[in-house]
Amino acid sequence: MPLRLHIDTDCGVDDALALAMLARSPDAVEIASVSAVFGNTYVDQAAANARGVLRLAGCGAEVYIGAGAGLARRRVERMRPAHGVDGLNGAGFSQRWKLPELDHGHGVSLLAYCARRKLTGLFLGPLTNLAQGLLEDPGAFRGWRPTVMAGAFAVKGMAAGGADFNSWSDAEALARVLGAGVMPRLVPLDVTSRVTLTLEAMAAGATACGTPLSARLNRAIGPYAAFHRQAWGIEGCHPHDVVAAVSLIAPELYTFEPARLRVNIDGAAMGRLQRVDGEPNAEVCVAVQAPAVEALILERLFCAAEVARRQA
Numbered sequence: 001m002p003l004r005l006h007i008d009t010d011c012g013v014d015d016a017l018a019l020a021m022l023a024r025s026p027d028a029v030e031i032a033s034v035s036a037v038f039g040n041t042y043v044d045q046a047a048a049n050a051r052g053v054l055r056l057a058g059c060g061a062e063v064y065i066g067a068g069a070g071l072a073r074r075r076v077e078r079m080r081p082a083h084g085v086d087g088l089n090g091a092g093f094s095q096r097w098k099l100p101e102l103d104h105g106h107g108v109s110l111l112a113y114c115a116r117r118k119l120t121g122l123f124l125g126p127l128t129n130l131a132q133g134l135l136e137d138p139g140a141f142r143g144w145r146p147t148v149m150a151g152a153f154a155v156k157g158m159a160a161g162g163a164d165f166n167s168w169s170d171a172e173a174l175a176r177v178l179g180a181g182v183m184p185r186l187v188p189l190d191v192t193s194r195v196t197l198t199l200e201a202m203a204a205g206a207t208a209c210g211t212p213l214s215a216r217l218n219r220a221i222g223p224y225a226a227f228h229r230q231a232w233g234i235e236g237c238h239p240h241d242v243v244a245a246v247s248l249i250a251p252e253l254y255t256f257e258p259a260r261l262r263v264n265i266d267g268a269a270m271g272r273l274q275r276v277d278g279e280p281n282a283e284v285c286v287a288v289q290a291p292a293v294e295a296l297i298l299e300r301l302f303c304a305a306e307v308a309r310r311q312a
Contacts, residue, residue, distance in 0.1 A: 002030045003248055006114040008066070009241075010039025010125030010166075011049035012083035013217075013224040018124060018245040019050060020213060021301045023057035028249045031061040032119055033110065035102050039125040039169055040080055041087030043068040044095055046125075049086070052093030056213035064110065066102040067128035070170035080165075082227035088220040102129060109133075112140035120248060121146030123184075124241040126166050131173035134180045142181045149244035150174065151188030151261075151273045151284065158231055161264075163271030164189050171265045174273075178261055178281050185256060185283045187244040188273075194290045195243045197297065198236040199225050205302035214302060239297065246293050247285065249300070255287035 005022065009015045022029050031054065036047035043065055051063040086092025102110060111133035114121065123130060123146055134141055152164040159168035167174050177184060199221070206218035225237040232238070247254045258280035264272050 002026065002028055003120045004030050004032045005248070006032055006111070006119050006121050007034045007050075008037055008121070008123045008125060008129050009034065009046060009050055010037050010041065010043075010087075011046040011053070012040025012080065012087045013089065013220045014237075014239045014241040015040065015046075015124045016049060016053045016088060016217060016220065017239050017297075017301060018241040019053045020057050020217060021242060021297060022245055022249075023054055023059040024303055025249060025300050031059050033114065034061055034063045035066045035111070035129050036063060037066045037125045037129050038068050038070075039166065040083040041085065041092070045087055045092060047099050048093045048095040048097065049088055051097060051099065053213065056211070056216070063099055064102040065099050067126075067132060070126060070128050071131060071172040071176070072170070082224050084223060088216075089223040091216045091220040109137060112137040115140045115144040122245060122248065123148045123150075124166075124244065126170035127173040127177050128170045130182070131170070131176040134176055134182070138180055143183060145183045145185055145283070147244055147247055148184040148186050149192070149241050150184075151186045151190070153188055153190050153273065153275070153284075155189050155193055157189055157271075159271055161267075161269045161272060163269070163273075167263060167273060168271030171263050171271045174263045174271075175265050178263065183280075183282060185247075185285070186261075186273075187247055187254075187285045189240065191254075191285045191288045192240040192243040193232070193238045194288055195238060195293050195297075196234060196236045196290075197239050197294065201236075201298055205298050209302040242297055242301075243288070243293060246296055250293070250296055253289040253292050253296075254285050256283040256285050258282070259284045
């Protein structure tokens with residue numbers, strides 16, 4: 001039976017790849033709802049991108065506009081070099097569709113509803129929406145185990161002080177989640193940076209697949225890969241959010257271990273996570289079978305089986 005998902009995203013390039021892959025995996029997951037958050041781009045644009053990707057992938061899940069800034073209301077970075085102003089390096093989607101707001105109508109109870117109904121949570125951006133939901137109905141989230149793309153332990157992230165961008169963008173939100181009885185399953189940069197997609201593989205997949213969505217994603221990934229070349233010296237890119245998403249489809253390819261985590265909420269190391277003594281408040285992914293994950297991403301993202309059937 002497919003996992004029913006609620007996805008929270010700041011829909012930049014790797015988020016879009018993750019959404020497309022999941023929408024093209026109906027045998028494994030069903031996307032029930034999506035909420036947008038600030039991060040890789042403005043929250044309204046993130047919502048438009050998420051909706052656009054899902055619709056082109058044939059998914060009709062509702063997309064909600066969530067938090068436009070972190071709990072501390074710090075100034076939001078308006079342009080990220082890997083994602084561009086619109087989150088998809090010029091391939092972003094129009095905001096002409098009026099989308100519902102997370103705190104109107106459903107209110108933050110939407111996330112509480114998802115947790116109470118035991119939907120699987122996947123959080124690909126700052127944890128602001130989840131942290132606000134905890135204020136409204138903390139009991140709903142006790143024991144929930146959402147998968148979260150966050151953390152940089154032995155590796156250095158690109159945010160100030162070496163944190164990963166999601167944790168740095170709203171360290172207060174992550175601290176609230178870690179202290180509230182939620183048991184997040186963190187997939188950190190230490191693991192996601194072991195998986196690499198080459199531009200050649202992406203271009204070949206997009207051409208073989210031949211869909212407007214695949215072509216659009218392939219356009220967005222060029223500057224994203226250029227940033228990786230400059231920042232990490234690699235050819236291709238680390239699809240961080242996609243790696244986190246694959247852990248839901250193929251958990252046997254990942255190894256998690258319990259840990260007690262604390263996040264710095266101020267100073268030069270803001271957003272950096274540390275392992276500390278005490279009862280575990282999270283699980284952390286410590287190993288991944290990278291070649292198998294890379295192959296699965298390309299197969300699912302570009303519907304390799306369907307492409308092969310059409311070419312036969």
